[in-house]
Amino acid sequence: MKKLNFKSAAAVTLVTALLTVTPALWTAQAASGVTGPTPPTAPESPSVPPAKAPASPKAPAGSVADSQTQTVKLSYPSASVKPEIGKQFPVAAKLQSSAKVQLLYATGNPAVAKVNEAGVLMPVAPGETMLTISVSTASAGYTGTLKLPVVVTKPASPLKLAFEPKLETRTVKAAGSSFTVKTVTIPKGMPVTTGYANRKIGTTQSLAGMAAAYHADIAINGAFFDSYSGVPDPYGTLISGSLPQHIGNTGTSIGFKWDGSAVMDTLRIGIRGTVIAPSGGTSSWYAYFMNRLPSGKSTATIFTPQRGDSLGFKAENAVVVRKGAVTAIRHGVDTAIPPDGYVIVYQGGEAGQAGRFQVGSRVTYKVNTTNLTGASVDWSGVHTAVGAGPRLVTDGKVTLDPTAEGFRDPKILTGGGARSGIAIRKDGSVMIATVSGATMKQWAAVMVQLGARQAMNLDGGASSGMMFQGKTVTAPGRLLSNALLFGQQLRF
Numbered sequence: 001m002k003k004l005n006f007k008s009a010a011a012v013t014l015v016t017a018l019l020t021v022t023p024a025l026w027t028a029q030a031a032s033g034v035t036g037p038t039p040p041t042a043p044e045s046p047s048v049p050p051a052k053a054p055a056s057p058k059a060p061a062g063s064v065a066d067s068q069t070q071t072v073k074l075s076y077p078s079a080s081v082k083p084e085i086g087k088q089f090p091v092a093a094k095l096q097s098s099a100k101v102q103l104l105y106a107t108g109n110p111a112v113a114k115v116n117e118a119g120v121l122m123p124v125a126p127g128e129t130m131l132t133i134s135v136s137t138a139s140a141g142y143t144g145t146l147k148l149p150v151v152v153t154k155p156a157s158p159l160k161l162a163f164e165p166k167l168e169t170r171t172v173k174a175a176g177s178s179f180t181v182k183t184v185t186i187p188k189g190m191p192v193t194t195g196y197a198n199r200k201i202g203t204t205q206s207l208a209g210m211a212a213a214y215h216a217d218i219a220i221n222g223a224f225f226d227s228y229s230g231v232p233d234p235y236g237t238l239i240s241g242s243l244p245q246h247i248g249n250t251g252t253s254i255g256f257k258w259d260g261s262a263v264m265d266t267l268r269i270g271i272r273g274t275v276i277a278p279s280g281g282t283s284s285w286y287a288y289f290m291n292r293l294p295s296g297k298s299t300a301t302i303f304t305p306q307r308g309d310s311l312g313f314k315a316e317n318a319v320v321v322r323k324g325a326v327t328a329i330r331h332g333v334d335t336a337i338p339p340d341g342y343v344i345v346y347q348g349g350e351a352g353q354a355g356r357f358q359v360g361s362r363v364t365y366k367v368n369t370t371n372l373t374g375a376s377v378d379w380s381g382v383h384t385a386v387g388a389g390p391r392l393v394t395d396g397k398v399t400l401d402p403t404a405e406g407f408r409d410p411k412i413l414t415g416g417g418a419r420s421g422i423a424i425r426k427d428g429s430v431m432i433a434t435v436s437g438a439t440m441k442q443w444a445a446v447m448v449q450l451g452a453r454q455a456m457n458l459d460g461g462a463s464s465g466m467m468f469q470g471k472t473v474t475a476p477g478r479l480l481s482n483a484l485l486f487g488q489q490l491r492f
Contacts, residue, residue, distance in 0.1 A: 391405065421434075
């Protein structure tokens with residue numbers, strides 16, 4: 001899984017710890033569907049107080065103007081980190097800090113191991129490097145650093161799994177018809193990642209090409225995407241390395257956790273942040289999309305390095321954030337996306353938010369997760385997720401309601417076609433499946449007959465595709481935007 005565009009093996013990678021799951025602050029509206037959902041539209045603006053400096057000109061305690069600096073004690077349960085090739089390693093989850101601060105993660109040699117802003121270490125090749133964890137300047141008034149040797153090794157033996165992945169062609173009778181279904185059953189805990197075409201969002205690649213790039217043993221197409229307008233942006237939510245990389249806020253998502261289990265819900269993601277001006281004045285800000293070209297009259301969107309080297313369009317207002325601080329604000333031009341930060345784009349009705357930022361301002365944000373009903377859901381342990389839908393099965397029973405999830409396209413509501421899907425079984429294993437033709441009601445009934453406890457639809461039609469151990473099981477009829485990939489030797 002490639003999170004950042006590293007320019008050379010000798011480059012030092014430095015990224016900001018930003019991901020925090022908190023109770024829901026707002027819920028984006030579900031969008032209507034075409035083949036999948038239509039491109040999401042901006043939700044009504046959440047209730048955000050107007051940008052105001054504090055009544056007193058004195059900067060708040062802990063700001064740049066405060067002369068007191070507190071040293072934060074950072075500790076780790078071992079003297080070094082020893083990840084194995086093919087497995088992501090959640091360093092941040094094991095890290096202990098004496099204060100709640102924003103952290104920076106850096107590796108000295110990204111040709112050996114990369115690290116992202118969530119503190120997830122991704123082995124690249126056997127070797128040694130140094131991981132440096134430090135308090136960001138965004139946490140003014142605090143300082144602290146921890147250095148950990150990183151030793152990347154090849155696995156001494158294959159990962160112990162409950163069983164070997166199994167490919168089957170099965171005949172299933174459901175909903176009054178007979179269906180030939182191709183399935184792959186995958187044991188709980190097998191390494192998994194979201195794959196991106198050419199390792200970035202907004203392009204397409206063959207399913208076989210994505211599987212090869214990530215060294216995947218098993219692959220299936222993932223989220224719906226725009227296959228007609230010329231820019232193949234996804235529609236569904238995509239998470240990799242514990243970080244959202246695209247926010248769709250439609251349909252249903254499947255998430256894979258660090259403990260090897262899988263979860264399924266109508267995940268909705270919101271983003272709320274804080275900006276502290278050089279003078280000390282504090283304002284709030286928000287965004288509701290990530291790594292998606294603007295559509296409609298207004299947008300508030302974050303673009304991360306997963307999008308590529310630049311926005312690819314001339315943004316009305318582009319706020320460039322590096323290492324937790326605003327380094328530039330550009331207007332009406334294409335803007336580079338820094339490898340150690342992100343760009344916030346405000347246009348149309350959201351343009352006023354850009355005025356809350358100044359060069360030198362310190363910026364943080366939090367990710368809030370809810371479900372379709374607005375209830376808070378804890379996805380903090382999820383490292384990989386793909387959003388599509390609709391939900392087919394809940395607790396072993398058909399629970400199909402595509403309209404409630406935001407789908408409007410007759411191909412989803414009543415029509416038939418090639419389908420791809422994914423299910424969680426009673427023992428925690430995962431089953432992926434394809435069928436050449438079925439309505440959504442039939443597809444749900446088939447999933448029940450296949451033993452699904454939880455199941456959801458993935459993108460389908462010409463996008464439906466599946467691979468097993470280097471061989472194409474179901475051939476997609478088009479290049480794809482993203483995929484869900486499993487394997488013993490994944491390259492992130």
